[in-house]
Amino acid sequence: MQASTPQQRLAPHHELPRDAATVAAYRTPVRFARDPLAELEAISGRAAGAVVRLNLGFLRPYLITRPDDVQHVLSGHADRYVREGMMWQPVRRLTGNGISGDGPQWKASREVLRPMFAARHVAALTDLLAVTVNEAVDALDEHAKTGRPFDVAEAMTRVADLALGRAFFGGGIAAADGDRLGQAVATAFTSLTARILLPFAPRWLPLPGDRAFRRAVRTVDEVMYPLVAQRRRQPDADDVVALLCQTRDGDGQPLDDRRIRDDVVGMYVAGTETTAMALTWLWVALDANPAVAERLRAEVEDVVGDERPGAAHLPRLRYTRMVVQEVLRLYPSGWFLPRTALASDVVGGVRIPAGSTVVMSPYLTHRMPSLWERPDVFDPERFGPERTGRHRFAYLPFAGGPHQCLGSQLFMVEAQLVVAAMLSRFRPRLRDDGPVHPRAAVTLRPSRRLAMTITRRER
Numbered sequence: 001m002q003a004s005t006p007q008q009r010l011a012p013h014h015e016l017p018r019d020a021a022t023v024a025a026y027r028t029p030v031r032f033a034r035d036p037l038a039e040l041e042a043i044s045g046r047a048a049g050a051v052v053r054l055n056l057g058f059l060r061p062y063l064i065t066r067p068d069d070v071q072h073v074l075s076g077h078a079d080r081y082v083r084e085g086m087m088w089q090p091v092r093r094l095t096g097n098g099i100s101g102d103g104p105q106w107k108a109s110r111e112v113l114r115p116m117f118a119a120r121h122v123a124a125l126t127d128l129l130a131v132t133v134n135e136a137v138d139a140l141d142e143h144a145k146t147g148r149p150f151d152v153a154e155a156m157t158r159v160a161d162l163a164l165g166r167a168f169f170g171g172g173i174a175a176a177d178g179d180r181l182g183q184a185v186a187t188a189f190t191s192l193t194a195r196i197l198l199p200f201a202p203r204w205l206p207l208p209g210d211r212a213f214r215r216a217v218r219t220v221d222e223v224m225y226p227l228v229a230q231r232r233r234q235p236d237a238d239d240v241v242a243l244l245c246q247t248r249d250g251d252g253q254p255l256d257d258r259r260i261r262d263d264v265v266g267m268y269v270a271g272t273e274t275t276a277m278a279l280t281w282l283w284v285a286l287d288a289n290p291a292v293a294e295r296l297r298a299e300v301e302d303v304v305g306d307e308r309p310g311a312a313h314l315p316r317l318r319y320t321r322m323v324v325q326e327v328l329r330l331y332p333s334g335w336f337l338p339r340t341a342l343a344s345d346v347v348g349g350v351r352i353p354a355g356s357t358v359v360m361s362p363y364l365t366h367r368m369p370s371l372w373e374r375p376d377v378f379d380p381e382r383f384g385p386e387r388t389g390r391h392r393f394a395y396l397p398f399a400g401g402p403h404q405c406l407g408s409q410l411f412m413v414e415a416q417l418v419v420a421a422m423l424s425r426f427r428p429r430l431r432d433d434g435p436v437h438p439r440a441a442v443t444l445r446p447s448r449r450l451a452m453t454i455t456r457r458e459r
């Protein structure tokens with residue numbers, strides 16, 4: 001028998017599972033509370049891809065960043081990990097247990113919803129999206145006339161709300177109800193922060209934000225249920241609510257009102273804030289990278305010129321697509337993905353006991369120096385056609401595995417249209433109000449308000 005070499009003895013697959021090194025993040029509570037992202041980035045940098053356990057005092061999640069390990073949890077062994085605990089429990093009080101849940105109810109919802117996001121359907125939706133985006137960007141013209149700055153995040157939220165609103169509700173929702181729904185969902189989300197940060201607080205213990213949350217959920221119901229009733233009376237309408245009203249479940253039964261309400265709200269929650277924040281970061285990235293902005297402007301000029309951007313322009317807006325992909329690398333709206341382990345497991349050589357919380361973070365994986373050359377540099381060329389061979393889970397703004405985002409194609413189309421509509425009409429500039437960095441909320445938000453001024457493009 002041949003003796004093993006030291007390298008063979010050290011090879012990870014020969015090692016016995018070990019306990020994770022624990023990082024006492026609670027020892028630096030002030031730093032952690034002030035800027036959890038920066039702390040997590042520092043911890044992830046020191047761990048260099050190893051699975052570590054964060055001791056946050058009240059919660060001790062395992063942090064998983066290496067693509068192989070992320071793939072293990074999200075895809076290869078996804079059946080061992082569920083969306084329970086941490087942020088999921090509170091979110092579900094808004095969205096119910098369908099598409100944003102897990103288990104059989106989630107599966108049934110996913111099967112019903114997936115065909116609605118197939119390429120064929122997205123292509124059919126593109127014209128509607130183009131009209132919506134063009135209208136929303138037209139509305140900014142007043143700022144070009146007056147020179148008055150506007151809040152970028154608010155403007156992008158409006159575009160995202162309108163776009164998904166039209167796709168989901170067609171003309172079936174009055175503008176005022178659309179605004180009420182958008183605001184209620186946003187309020188419900190922000191008022192959940194305390195519940196998300198204190199996942200073990202019992203339901204009976206009042207926390208800040210609880211009342212606002214309950215009010216917001218009531219508003220969501222007041223808008224949604226009448227809408228479902230209306231669509232049941234108009235079965236030929238062509239939008240997502242109408243399609244759901246016509247759908248039968250696996251047993252051939254129509255979907256009940258509650259299920260339609262839950263899945264539409266679940267998709268709305270998943271798709272609006274994420275889109276709005278990604279579009280907001282886009283302008284931050286362009287402002288900080290004038291050479292990229294100039295090349296983008298030239299592409300839009302060349303492809304769109306004086307026309308109104310639409311489906312026909314999209315295939316040629318190649319650099320635009322690369323820029324959007326790079327925005328999602330540095331600023332992935334869905335920056336953390338928590339799961340609960342159903343059974344004990346071994347990930348990256350580390351023992352994960354049953355019941356543990358594990359957290360994957362596209363934000364951290366996208367910034368690992370072992371995966372990305374000069375990870376802090378904004379460089380759309382990373383997504384050029386010749387760049388292949390990357391690990392599937394090195395880049396995961398839309399996650400992966402069975403819960404992979406349903407709206408990724410819709411988002412890419414919308415983002416290309418927004419860039420093209422903005423740059424074919426305006427020259428945008430952010431007001432210089434000092435540095436801005438990502439702040440961790442349910443999505444990745446800018447650390448301060450961002451004021452934009454626009455002037456009309458000279459023809």
Ligand code: HEM
Binds near residue numbers: 274334402403408
């Ligand atoms: C920049 C835009 C977006 C980002 C970064 C994003 C990101 C994500 C991520 C990371 C997940 C996986 C969550 C998990 O694994 O627990 C997800 C799921 C989901 N996303 Fe998106 N998303 C975006 C836009 C959209 C849009 C426009 C829609 C439209 C409806 C949408 C609908 C969904 C749905 C329904 C799920 C749940 C899928 C499931 O669990 O089966 N997303 N998204």
